Amino acid sequence: xxxxxxxxxxxxxxxxxxxxxxxxxxxxxxxxxxxxxxxxxxxxxxxxxxxxxxxxxxxxxxxxxxxxxxxxxxxxxxxxxxxxxxxxxxxxxxxxxxxxxxxxxxxxxxxxxxxxxxxxxxxxxxxxxxxxxxxxxxxxxxxxxxxxxxxxxxxxxxxxxxxxxxxxxxxxxxxxxxxxxxxxxxxxxxxxxxxxxxxxxxxxxxxxxxxxxxxxxxxxxxxxxxxxxxxxxxxxxxxxxxxxxxxxxxxxxxxxxxxxxxxxxxxxxxxxxxxxxxxxxxxxxxxxxxxxxxxxx
Amino acid sequence: xxxxxxxxxxxxxxxxxxxxxxxxxxxxxxxxxxxxxxxxxxxxxxxxxxxxxxxxxxxxxxxxxxxxxxxxxxxxxxxxxxxxxxxxxxxxxxxxxxxxxxxxxxxxxxxxxxxxxxxxxxxxxxxxxxxxxxxxxxxxxxxxxxxxxxxxxxxxxxxxxxxxxxxxxxxxxxxxxxxxxxxxxxxxxxxxxxxxxxxxxxxxxxxxxxxxxxxxxxxxxxxxxxxxxxxxxxxxxxxxxxxxxxxxxxxxxxxxxxxxxxxxxxxxxxxxxxxxxxxxxxxxxxxxxxxxxxxxxxxxxxxxxxxxxxxxxxxxxxxxxxxxxxxxxxxxxxxxxxxxxxxxxxxxxxxxxxxxxxxxxxxxxxxxxxxxxxxxxxxxxxxxxxxxxxxxxxxxxxxxxxxxxxxxxxxxxxxxxxxxxxxxxxxxxxxxxxxxxxxxxxxxxxxxxxxxxxxxxxxxxxxxxxxxxxxxxxxxxxxxxxxxxxxxxxxxxxxxxxxxxxxxxxxxxxxxxxxxxxxxxxxxxxxxxxxxxxxxxxxxxxxxxxxxxxxxxxxxxxxxxxxxxxxxxxxxxxxxxxxxxxxxxxxxx
Numbered sequence: 106x107x108x109x110x111x112x113x114x115x116x117x118x119x120x121x122x123x124x125x126x127x128x129x130x131x132x133x134x135x136x137x138x139x140x141x142x143x144x145x146x147x148x149x150x151x152x153x154x155x156x157x158x159x160x161x162x163x164x165x166x167x168x169x170x171x172x173x174x175x176x177x178x179x180x181x182x183x184x185x186x187x188x189x190x191x192x193x194x195x196x197x198x199x200x201x202x203x204x205x206x207x208x209x210x211x212x213x214x215x216x217x218x219x220x221x222x223x224x225x226x227x228x229x230x231x232x233x234x235x236x237x238x239x240x241x242x243x244x245x246x247x248x249x250x251x252x253x254x255x256x257x258x259x260x261x262x263x264x265x266x267x268x269x270x271x272x273x274x275x276x277x278x279x280x281x282x283x284x285x286x287x288x289x290x291x292x293x294x295x296x297x298x299x300x301x302x303x304x305x306x307x308x309x310x311x312x313x314x315x316x317x318x319x320x321x322x323x324x325x326x327x328x329x330x331x332x333x334x335x336x337x338x339x340x341x342x343x344x345x346x347x348x349x350x351x352x353x354x355x356x357x358x359x360x361x362x363x364x365x366x367x368x369x370x371x372x373x374x375x376x377x378x379x380x381x382x383x384x385x386x387x388x389x390x391x392x393x394x395x396x397x398x399x400x401x402x
Numbered sequence: 403x404x405x406x407x408x409x410x411x412x413x414x415x416x417x418x419x420x421x422x423x424x425x426x427x428x429x430x431x432x433x434x435x436x437x438x439x440x441x442x443x444x445x446x447x448x449x450x451x452x453x454x455x456x457x458x459x460x461x462x463x464x465x466x467x468x469x470x471x472x473x474x475x476x477x478x479x480x481x482x483x484x485x486x487x488x489x490x491x492x493x494x495x496x497x498x499x500x501x502x503x504x505x506x507x508x509x510x511x512x513x514x515x516x517x518x519x520x521x522x523x524x525x526x527x528x529x530x531x532x533x534x535x536x537x538x539x540x541x542x543x544x545x546x547x548x549x550x551x552x553x554x555x556x557x558x559x560x561x562x563x564x565x566x567x568x569x570x571x572x573x574x575x576x577x578x579x580x581x582x583x584x585x586x587x588x589x590x591x592x593x594x595x596x597x598x599x600x601x602x603x604x605x606x607x608x609x610x611x612x613x614x615x616x617x618x619x620x621x622x623x624x625x626x627x628x629x630x631x632x633x634x635x636x637x638x639x640x641x642x643x644x645x646x647x648x649x650x651x652x653x654x655x656x657x658x659x660x661x662x663x664x665x666x667x668x669x670x671x672x673x674x675x676x677x678x679x680x681x682x683x684x685x686x687x688x689x690x691x692x693x694x695x696x697x698x699x700x701x702x703x704x705x706x707x708x709x710x711x712x713x714x715x716x717x718x719x720x721x722x723x724x725x726x727x728x729x730x731x732x733x734x735x736x737x738x739x740x741x742x743x744x745x746x747x748x749x750x751x752x753x754x755x756x757x758x759x760x761x762x763x764x765x766x767x768x769x770x771x772x773x774x775x776x777x778x779x780x781x782x783x784x785x786x787x788x789x790x791x792x793x794x795x796x797x798x799x800x801x802x803x804x805x806x807x808x809x810x811x812x813x814x815x816x817x818x819x820x821x822x823x824x825x826x827x828x829x830x831x832x833x834x835x836x837x838x839x840x841x842x843x844x845x846x847x848x849x850x851x852x853x854x855x856x857x858x859x860x861x862x863x864x865x866x867x868x869x870x871x872x873x874x875x876x877x878x879x880x881x882x883x884x885x886x887x888x889x890x891x892x893x894x895x896x897x898x899x900x901x902x903x904x905x906x907x908x909x910x911x912x913x914x915x916x917x918x919x920x921x922x923x924x925x926x927x928x929x930x931x932x933x934x935x936x937x938x939x940x941x942x943x944x945x946x947x948x949x950x951x952x953x954x955x956x957x958x959x960x961x962x963x964x965x966x967x968x969x970x971x972x973x974x975x976x977x978x979x980x981x982x983x984x985x986x987x988x989x990x991x
Contacts, residue, residue, distance in 0.1 A: 125546050131538040135570075182409045185436065189417040192429035204427035212432045216439060220571065223406075227572030231496050232536055265539050276442060277435075284434040288427065328448060335452040339764075340772045343802045347774040350798070350808060354776035357812040364809075365817050 130246060130262045132232045133239035136225060138266060140176065140236070143221035146214055147172040147184075153211070154187065157195045176236075181222045188215050203289045209281050216277045290317050403444075407573030411440055440573060447574040450494045451567045457489040460563055460582040462501065470584055476552045476685075477591040479510050482533075484563075487543035498566040500534035502579075502762060503550065504833035506558050506588070506679040509533060510549045553680035555590035555688045555738040559583060559833055561763060577765035589731040590688035590738065592696045593968050626655045661703045662874055662978045663720045665865050666691045666730070668737065669879035670711035671854045674910075675740050676836045686910035686963025687878040688734050693968040694876060698975060699727040706730075708861045709737040712853075715861055742830050748822040751838060756825045757792060759832050760799050767799045793821075800824045851884030855891045862894040866901055874978050876971050878908045882941065882961065885948040892955065899956050906974040907952055910963035911941065 147169070155164040168187050171180045199205075229236070246259050336344070350357070403411075414436035421430025461468060463483045474480055484501055486493065503509070509532070535546040552558055565578040628641055631651035644652045668691055674683040695705045699722060706720030707730055718733045720726070760768060767773060775794050781787050794815055801811035804824060814821050830836075858879055865875065875898055881888065898905055922942065924935040945961045952959045958974050960967040 124544070125535050127541075128536055128538045128544075132536065135538065179406055181406070182413050185410065185413050185417070188432065189413070189420075189429060192426060192432065193417075193420060193424075196426040196428050198425045199427050204431040208428040208431055212428065212435050215432055216435050219410075219436065220439075223571035223573070226406075227496070227568070227570050228538070230572055231498065231568060231570075232538075262539075269539075277439065280438040280442060281431065281435045284431050284438050287438070288422075288430055288434060328445070331452060332448060335456065336772065337766060339802065340766055340769070343767055343798060344772040344774070346802060346808070346811065347772065347776075347798055350811060351774060351776040353808065354778075354812070357808055358816070360809055361812040361816055365813065 127258055127262065129232075129242060130258055131265060132228055132234070133242040134262055134266050135269065136228050136232075136236065136239045137243060138270065139221045139225040139228065143175065143218060143225055144172070146218035146221060150188075150214060150218060154191050155195070175222050176225070179226050181219050181226070184222065185215075185219060204285055209285065212281045212284075213277055216280065217274065220273055220277060287317060404573055404575055406571075407440065410436065410573065414440070443569050443571065443573055447567070447569045447576075450497075451574075451576045451578070454488065454491065454494055455497075455565055455567055455576075455578055455580075457491065458493065458565070458580060459487045459489055460580055461485045461487075462560065462582055462584060464560075464584065464586065468584075472584070472586045474552050474558060474586045474588045475591060476555050476588050476680075476688075479549050479551050481547060481549055483545060483547040484535075485543065485545040486563075492540045492542050493537055493544065494540045495538050496568050496570055497537040498534060498564075498568075499537065499544075499546075500564040500566075501548075502561050502564050503533055504558055504560065505835050506553050506556060506833060507550045507560075508553055510551045552586075552588040553678070554682065554685040555588050555692075555735050556679070557735070557739050558586045558588055560586075564762060564765070577761075579763060579765055587732070587735050588738075590685075590692040590734050592689065592692035593965055624656060628652050629655055661722065662698075662872065662975055663870060664694065664698050664703055664705045664874045664876060664975060665720070665869065666694065666705065666707040667858065667861055667865070667875065667877045667879065668707060668709045668734065669854060669858065670709060670737055671857065671880070672712065672743075673854070673883060674880050677912075678835045678837055682835075683880050683910040683912065683963070684738055687908065688738055690878055690908050690910075690963055690967050690971070691734055691876070692731060693965075694971045695727055695730045697968070697972050699723065703975065707733055708865055709733060710857045710861045711737075712857075713741065715857075715864065717864070740830060740836055743826050743836060745819060745823045746826065748818040748825070749838075752822065752825055752829070753789075753793065753796065755834070756796055756828060759829060759834070760796060763832065764799055764803075767802060768795055773798050796825075797821065800828065803828070851887050852890060854879065854881075854884055855887050859891055859894040862891075862898055866894075866898055866903070869901065869903060872902055872904075872978055874904045874906065874971075874975050876906045876908065876974075878910070881907065881909045881948055882911065882944050885944040885951075888948060888951050892951070895952070895957055896955055904974050904978045905957040906971045907957055907959045908963070908967045908971065909945075909948065909959070909961050911945075911961055 151165050151168060151172075154168055155161045158164060164187075168184070171183050171187065174180050175184065250259055414433045417433030418430055418437060421427065421433055461484070463485075464472060464474070465480050482501065484499070486499055533548050533550070535544065537544060560583065562582040563580045565580060566575065567578065568575040628644055629652065631640060631645075631653045635653045639653050639655070641652045641654045668684075668687050670684055674687065676682065679685070691707065698705045702722055704720035704722035705726060707716075707718040709716040709718070716733060716737065718730055721729055773795050775791050778790075781790055797811060797814035800806070800814055800821075804827075806814070810820075814824065858877065862875065862877070881891075895905055922935045922938045925931045949959050949961070958970055960970040
């Protein structure tokens with residue numbers, strides 16, 4: 106069905122089902138937003154990277170190259186490595202286990218950049234469309250809106266995009282805040298701090314994060330249990346079968362191989378008998394000499 | 403988790419570890435934040451893949467019909483509309499929904515049936531013709547539609563929907579399959595040309611049984627027209643007075659009042675079923691049979707059929723009218739469904755194809771968490787080990803699908819013949835055509851040449867026993883590939899002609915067109931061109947031989963599954979109706 110037909114038949118009603126056009130536009134807008142966010146956040150980040158390094162400019166240019174490469178390829182781990190290396194070499198040692206509040210903002214910016222790059226790439230893979238098509242689609246919608254063609258798809262999509270952006274920003278902030286809380290409960294293994302944690306009387310280290318471990322364990326159990334209980338009957342059958350097979354594989358393999366050998370032997374004997382019988386019988390008269398022998402598939 | 407997610411998690415884990423170890427809180431915070439972000443994405447993904455996906459409801463309507471069974475026509479476009487809704491809550495993103503199409507159904511675009519090229523519209527979106535949709539934002543329900551067409555007569559089973567649940571960042575992905583089966587019987591296509599008949603004869607009333615105004619069939623009492631004498635006209639039909647007045651022989655042509663019974667013989671042996679849907683010789687024969695039946699039924703002639711293959715013979719008694727036509731179509735449709743092929747050897751291609759179909763239809767059964775592989779030391783080489791593991795997984799899926807015992811399950815791993823049997827059955831039941839992975843390519847005419855002749859002889863004999871006078875027997879069989887054994891068929895054909903029936907033989911060719919009479923010249927000196935030319939020469943020679951033999955005894959022949967064959971058969975029916983011995987000029991085709 107052509108796009109023009111879609112416009113007529115797939116108008117999005119307030120409570121109606123969503124259509125391909127709505128999803129396409131959403132993907133296009135989200136990709137463009139991700140692209141913009143990725144580039145802007147990268148540009149914002151570049152001047153603050155490797156500032157104390159003598160080869161700051163070269164490293165920043167290299168980072169920019171990977172950012173540009175990230176528009177087409179998956180370079181998110183490399184970008185994270187760049188940020189990590191910068192912090193690894195130039196961040197001063199701190200006795201405070203809790204990261205300062207000033208470090209929350211750069212972390213949020215870095216992770217937002219990673220989110221934007223990941224979304225850009227993930228949506229490209231999922232939609233299997235080039236970026237040009239997204240540009241064209243958005244341009245088409247805007248030109249339609251400009252010419253006065255009333256369509257509620259664009260405002261709806263923009264609204265959804267805004268909600269997505271807010272949700273992503275809040276999630277990332279929440280992640281950073283949660284990480285800060287977790288870091289506050291974890292021990293710092295640097296000598297001085299470990300000494301603070303040691304019990305002088307018993308000369309044993311005091312582990313400050315048992316609650317965290319228990320929470321993690323409970324989460325793991327809950328998720329695993331949930332995942333197992335969601336499996337289909339076919340998956341359950343297959344799992345039981347594969348477990349049985351794993352236990353009895355060597356025995357069953359031996360039995361199966363022997364039976365295969367027996368079957369082959371029987372087949373060879375039968376073929377031999379048939380050949381012998383065929384030799385003993387007189388040859389049937391052939392009607393056409395050129396015809397090849399009849400053989401079934 | 404995808405490899406992207408793993409890489410990111412690994413780097414973040416290393417960063418967090420180093421940050422904590424070296425007392426660098428910002429590094430630790432950033433890396434741990436990435437890990438927490440991944441964890442949150444994973445939990446959201448688990449929720450969506452587990453709960454949301456299992457609560458999706460699918461509804462598919464094919465040409466407005468959402469019942470589990472129905473009818474389709476080969477070659478005609480159908481509009482398929484899919485509606486997806488969530489039983490509770492909403493459908494989250496990203497979710498790819500793909501309607502799994504069997505091999506006998508191909509996607510079409512609106513321009514497929516137009517003369518305009520597909521690229522004529524600059525705004526055309528190729529995704530609009532797709533059978534899949536990417537859900538990029540949460541919604542309560544969604545719908546999409548696409549067009550498809552059945553390639554060949556038989557049946558079409560739409561099994562369900564392939565779902566790919568992933569997070570927007572591409573870190574997690576799970577493939578699922580949702581059952582939504584719909585089975586359709588596909589009627590064969592027929593010629594769309596309005597005028598199938600070369601001679602003017604539009605209306606024909608079917609009299610009651612036993613009531614005929616003339617003793618001889620094919621010659622009515624009502625004068626239709628006078629025309630010039632043509633070779634083959636019976637002398638008694640010459641209008642002497644008019645001929646004397648005009649000084650040239652004139653023939654009276656009467657309106658026929660007795661319907662001509664037509665018997666269609668369709669060969670469904672193994673050789674006619676190999677090839678992709680729409681490219682099988684059987685598809686050509688079904689098209690010719692349906693077209694002939696349409697033309698005959700439209701003027702009130704009863705049409706019957708004898709459908710024969712290795713499984714036996716199916717007889718459809720001659721019936722006229724629309725009901726009879728649809729009975730013929732139903733029989734042809736059922737006959738066109740490929741049976742399970744006979745066991746063949748296991749090939750790597752077959753394994754690949756089965757793995758591909760399994761991945762499409764049963765992705766959850768290939769999940770390594772459930773389909774666990776027992777430990778073995780051998781094979782040691784990585785490629786061989788990968789092949790072996792894939793075979794173990796396939797064996798587990800086959801054992802699970804066909805409820806095999808543990809011993810048979812292990813036998814599947816080590817017994818190639820047993821594995822081939824189950825894979826062939828699986829591929830055929832999944833709607834795959836008889837192409838190389840399903841049946842091995844063998845020499846043409848090698849397998850079933852004589853047997854085909856015997857089956858055809860039996861079918862002709864059966865039909866002659868039940869026939870009345872002056873019937874038309876349309877034999878559609880792949881005789882080209884076994885032309886050297888035509889002598890086996892000759893007695894049956896001679897007997898049929900001796901009983902005053904007319905015989906028209908239609909031999910379909912793999913290229914759909916008649917072998918050319920001009921000398922074949924290779925397009926270039928490449929090996930491929932030479933092979934094509936050699937094949938053409940071989941077919942030409944066989945066609946010439948067969949044509950000479952059949953015409954010698956008075957049967958009409960056509961070597962194609964195209965419109966020419968239909969016209970030839972209709973001419974024979976007209977000759978039978980008019981009582982003439984041959985067409986104008988004395989040539990039969």
